[in-house]
Amino acid sequence: MDTAVYWGCMIPTVEYSYELSLRATMPRIGINLVDLEAFSCCGSAVASMDLLTADYLALRNVGLAERTGLRFLLVPCNGCYLRMVEALSHWKKDMHLRQELKEPLDRENLTLNGSIQMFHTISFLHDVVGYEAIRAAVSRPLRGLKLASHTGCHLLRPSKLLKVDDAERPVKLDQLIRALGAEVVDYAEALDCCGAGLLLSNSESATSLSAAKLRAVQELSVDGLIDSCPSCHMMFDAKQEAGGRATGQRLSVPVLYYTQLLGLALGMDQRALGLHLNMSPVDTLIEKISVLPQMG
Numbered sequence: 001m002d003t004a005v006y007w008g009c010m011i012p013t014v015e016y017s018y019e020l021s022l023r024a025t026m027p028r029i030g031i032n033l034v035d036l037e038a039f040s041c042c043g044s045a046v047a048s049m050d051l052l053t054a055d056y057l058a059l060r061n062v063g064l065a066e067r068t069g070l071r072f073l074l075v076p077c078n079g080c081y082l083r084m085v086e087a088l089s090h091w092k093k094d095m096h097l098r099q100e101l102k103e104p105l106d107r108e109n110l111t112l113n114g115s116i117q118m119f120h121t122i123s124f125l126h127d128v129v130g131y132e133a134i135r136a137a138v139s140r141p142l143r144g145l146k147l148a149s150h151t152g153c154h155l156l157r158p159s160k161l162l163k164v165d166d167a168e169r170p171v172k173l174d175q176l177i178r179a180l181g182a183e184v185v186d187y188a189e190a191l192d193c194c195g196a197g198l199l200l201s202n203s204e205s206a207t208s209l210s211a212a213k214l215r216a217v218q219e220l221s222v223d224g225l226i227d228s229c230p231s232c233h234m235m236f237d238a239k240q241e242a243g244g245r246a247t248g249q250r251l252s253v254p255v256l257y258y259t260q261l262l263g264l265a266l267g268m269d270q271r272a273l274g275l276h277l278n279m280s281p282v283d284t285l286i287e288k289i290s291v292l293p294q295m296g
Contacts, residue, residue: 003072003124004065004116005033008080008230009041015230017274021259022076022121024272028263029129029137033074036064042080043087051090056101058087062118063110072128073118078154078229081120085161088118120155121259122228123164126172134179139267140294141181145224145285147261148185148217149173150236152229153193176258177226180265189216196231204246210235211243214251224254224285226261233257237280254278254285264289 003026011019026033039061043054062084065073075081090097091112105111119128151170159167168191174184195209214236217225227233235243237255244251255278263273264286275282 001030001072002032002034002070003074004036004068004070005074005076006036006039006042006061006065006080006084008075008077009045010079010230010234011077015233017277018076018230018233018257018259020272020274020277021257021263024268025259025263025266028266028268029133031129034068034070036061036068039064042077042083044079044083047083047086052097052100054083055087055090055097056104058084059091059101059112060105060108060110062088062116063105063108063112065118066111066113066116067109068116070116072124073116074121074124075118076121076228076230078120078152079231081118081164082154082162084118088112089161120164120228122151122155122172122176125176125258131175131179134176134262138180138265138295140265140289140292142261142265142289142292143181144292145182145288146185146220146222147177147182148187148220148222148225149177149190150194150213150225150227150229150232151190152227152232154229156191173226173228173258177261180261182223182261185220185222187216187220189213192216194229194232194235196235199235203242206235207239207243207246210239211247211249211251214240214243214253215247215249218251218253223288224256224261224282226256226258228258237278240280252281254282255280256282256285267294 043057047054195206198206
């Protein structure tokens with residue numbers, strides 16, 4: 001199944017392990033990713049200063065996706081997904097906005113007629129690919145592993161706008177982890193923010209927030225934390241050591257993207273999944289998975 005994909009800014013420049021793992025795993029479950037040509041920023045960076053420009057940038061990318069003629073658009077970044085959902089909501093409700101943006105969209109022969117369905121990685125895998133298809137593709141079931149999950153704020157809130165999962169008790173990422181054979185551990189801090197929103201204005205507060213969540217996960221004695229957002233992953237993975245310093249604690253939590261975990265359960269090479277780019281102690285989890293029996 002051909003599926004358009006919008007990478008955004010952060011994944012190809014900072015969190016390329018997410019891109020590597022998506023490109024590696026999707027064909028194994030029947031998905032051919034089609035890159036958008038000439039895509040631009042989603043507009044998140046300017047939304048607080050110039051909402052019209054932010055909406056234009058987001059809607060332009062949706063227009064590029066519609067022009068492919070494909071049925072689905074995959075948006076792996078939580079922040080980009082939220083920005084596009086917001087912009088589409090404004091487009092549908094605001095006639096003045098549609099009039100203002102008609103000319104710049106027309107210049108590129110872009111139209112917005114709702115011909116493409118937009119999904120984040122988690123909702124795409126859960127709602128389109130499906131639990132059973134993922135479970136059937138697994139060659140190395142992750143039995144015996146206990147994992148914690150982090151869905152991320154920008155897939156859940158504002159709940160009146162976002163419908164990816166239940167805002168109070170999200171279950172889709174947990175179900176996708178269980179499809180790989182692992183156990184998912186519930187914990188009180190599951191909905192707590194990663195702190196990325198504060199990183200530019202108050203980096204110590206940001207890393208303190210991520211460290212607090214990592215400490216809660218570490219106290220569960222789980223084998224790792226699984227996420228699906230580049231900003232959240234950066235906070236838990238790349239900023240884990242900084243979080244430990246900011247809070248005076250020793251943190252040692254393996255943090256993987258769900259698509260990296262999926263690839264390991266499919267028996268794929270860890271380098272192809274970008275695991276050599278993770279900065280948290282993922283080797284301990286990889287070693288546990290490497291000794292699990294492989295099917296067939």
